Amino acid sequence: MEKKQLIMDKAVELFAKQGFEATSIQQITDHCGISKGAFYLSFKSKDALIVALIDHFMIQFTENIDYEVKSTKNVNDLLYNFYYAVFHSFHEHSDFAKILMKEMMQSFDEELFLKFHDYNGMMEKVISSMVERLYEDQIEQTKYDLMYCIKGLMKTYSELFIFYELPLDLDLLARSLSEKTMILAENMTIPFISNEMRESFNHPLNEKPSQEQILDILEQNIAEMEASIEKESLVLLKQQLLEPTLSPPLVNGLLENIRKHPHCKWAAYLLRNHFKLEH
Amino acid sequence: MEKKQLIMDKAVELFAKQGFEATSIQQITDHCGISKGAFYLSFKSKDALIVALIDHFMIQFTENIDYEVKSTKNVNDLLYNFYYAVFHSFHEHSDFAKILMKEMMQSFDEELFLKFHDYNGMMEKVISSMVERLYEDQIEQTKYDLMYCIKGLMKTYSELFIFYELPLDLDLLARSLSEKTMILAENMTIPFISNEMRESFNHPLNEKPSQEQILDILEQNIAEMEASIEKESLVLLKQQLLEPTLSPPLVNGLLENIRKHPHCKWAAYLLRNHFKLEH
DNA sequence: TTGACAATTGACCAGTCGGTCATTAGTATA
DNA sequence: TATACTAATGACCGACTGGTCAATTGTCAA
Structure with a gap:
């Protein structure tokens, strides 16, 4: 199995440098x-x-941000922690x-396109819930514009240190962008993105995963792990899911146990949403 | 020569649908x-x-925006006209x-990379001069952040109607984005992009074209055009360049004559900058 | 040492690509 | 009609691709 990891590590390096299509097996x-x-x-x-x-990276990325947002109690820290987590992961x-930015725009393959669409939908959900916590119903009109501005800031400022290799002051960046976001949220009056507009490029794919699907993933994780606290936690969470x-607090603790394990990030994300835990 | 245009037209369609590498000759x-x-x-x-x-499209695009910004007298209309022109061109x-967004991120070819770099530099110059006209030295600290926010808004909102085919209310979009930009400009206090930072991903390529280079381009344009007002204007502008x-006002009128002709856009842009005409 | 099994190899395959060039078709002049 | 010229063709080339599989090597129990 560590052969798989080796291939993935080396492939990421080459894809980042040359692109996916331009890199041969x-x-x-x-x-x-190794041989072909x-x-x-x-x-x-x-x-x-x-x-x-x-999957490997997007699951980690999405889970990290989601966890950060959900576990931040003080609303004043929300934006800062969000941006910090985003750019820290990047x-x-x-x-x-780099691969993501290059290939996301041109996934002509149906499967890849749907994948990007799904992860994009998850990310929007995270941002949406954050915006709602911050401003509740104060900015109903401009909510979607604010979300797109946040995404725009993420994208533009990412390029700065992804393509140019600059030293990165994460604290300053998070402070700077959360200030910009707050300024926009509190002063915007002319929305461009309406509800109907958003629905017209709708997300009909982003269905909630059923309990059976979560169970499948849990069992798969349990099967491929050696004995450990994480594995026992997974077994307990599976029982909790069934009845x-x-x-x-106990469920939350179990989730804390597993979320650090890279292979359990996905399960942790799904279970956190299923049990509706806020942190 | 119209064969060339036919190929370019059809190629743009296919590249937009399938991507550059994925489209065969x-x-x-x-x-x-036609045959191969x-x-x-x-x-x-x-x-x-x-x-x-x-080259064909970027020259037109850059020239259009540059012209719009330079020819707007009333500073209050500047942002609106800028965004309107940007999205109108897009x-x-x-x-x-579509091609631009897909390929810009992954131009591993040296020549293409430099080309994108050059056009990006020109676009930044246009935005920079606009920001300076708007706020002069009021926002020295946050100038570069404002520029990146503008670029971020352009990019994010472009995707909305480039990849989803939505009807586009250009007026509303331009009003909405210019409001956002003004709000940011007037309230931002925490800059992230410093002068030194900008210089470290510097633009050493974007040299001013020499008079000889402009002359070359002029003569090339003159040679490949049939007799017309545009051609005569080019000849006069060439003389004006020499002495x-x-x-x-006369020079400006000549520029107005040629700028509508697609093949002269580049010359118009270079000459306008050379003669330092503000409109 | 043997033999059964699993892991690993790289020559090979069919297919596609960008690019070439001898040949052909079209056209205008005499 | 004959000639001279250009415009256009498409079979062909070498390079390279993702993917396969008979052959080889490594491993370990008997």
């Missing part, structure tokens, strides 16, 4: 010191590799961030 | 109803085609805008 396997045949023992195709990469995985007996 | 020639060999009578390679496309050439005799 031969290059990847040369870079790994060995690649196909770990991934059934080149497309399967990029899908695995996107910076930590800057090679993947709730534990109190919220 | 065979597809383009099939779509044009005929393609190579008009362009020496596939790369030469995309370079020609980028909308008018939405197929090319200035005409008064500013």
Whole structure:
């Protein structure tokens, strides 16, 4: 299994440098010191590799931001923590961030397109819930504009340190962008994005995952993990999913146990939303 | 020569739909109803085609915005006219805008990268001069942040109607974004982008074109045009460049004559900057 | 040491690509 | 009609791609 990880690590490097289409499997396997045949023992195709990469990183990214927003109690810290977490994640995985920015715009493959669409929808949900917590119904008219401004700031300021390799003052950046966001939220009067407009490029794909789907993922995670606190926590959470007996603090603690494990991030995100825990 | 235009038109359609790399020359020639060999009578390679496309549209785009900003007398209309012109151009050439957004991020080819860099630099100059006219030295600290916010708004709101095909209320959009920009300019206090930072991803490429270079371009334009008012204007402007005799209004009138002709946009832009005409 | 099994290899395949060029079709002049 | 010229064609080329699979190597229990 660590062969899979090796391939993913080296592939991310090459994709970031040259792009997905421009990188051949031969290059990847040369870079790994393995044969071409060995690649196909770990991934059934080149497309399967990029899908695995996107899932691997996007799940971590989405979960991190979601957790940060949900676990911030003081509303005054919300924007700061959000931006800090966003750019911290981008910076930590800057090679993947490069791939994301390059390929997101031109995923002609149906499966990839839907994937990006889904993760985009999740991110919008996180931003939306943050905006609602911040301003409740004060900015009903301009809510969607504010969300798009936040996304615009994220994108533009990301490019600065993703494509140019600058030292990054995360604290200053988060303070600067949260100030900009607050200024906009409190002064905007002319919305451009209406409710109907948003619905016309609707998100019919972003269905809530059913309990069965969550169960599947849990069982899969449990199966592929060695004995550990994380594994026991997963088993307990699975029981809780089937028949709730534990109190919220206990459930929350179990989630804290598993969320640090990279392979459990997705399960943690789904369960947190399922149990409607705010932190 | 109109074969060249046919190929460019059809290629833009296909590139917008499928991307540059994913579109083969065979597809383009099939779509044009010509043979593969005929393609190579008009362009020496596939790369030469995309370079020609980028130049063709970027020159028009840059020139349009520059003209709009320079010719707006009333400072109160400046932002509105700027955004209106930007999105009007994007909308008018939405197929090319798609290509631009997709390929700009991943131009591994040295020549293309420098081209994008150059046009980006020109666009920043236009925005910079606009910001300076609007706020002079009131916002020295936050000037670059404001510029990046403007670019962020442009990018994010472009996606709305470039990738989803929505009806576009240009007036509302321009009003909405210019309000946002003004709010930011007047209230921002925490800059993130410092002078030193900007210099570290510097623009050493964006040299002023020399008089000789402008002359070259003028002569090239004159040579490939049939007799017309535009051609005569070009000849007069060439003389003016060599030894200035005409008064500013006359020069301005000549520029007005040529700027509507697609092939003269570039010359008009260069000359306007050379003669330092404000409108 | 043997033999059964799993892991790994890289030559090979069919297909696509950008690009070339001998050949052909079209056209205007004499 | 014959000639001279250009415009246009598409079969062909070499390079490279993602993917396969018979052959080889490595591993470990008997």
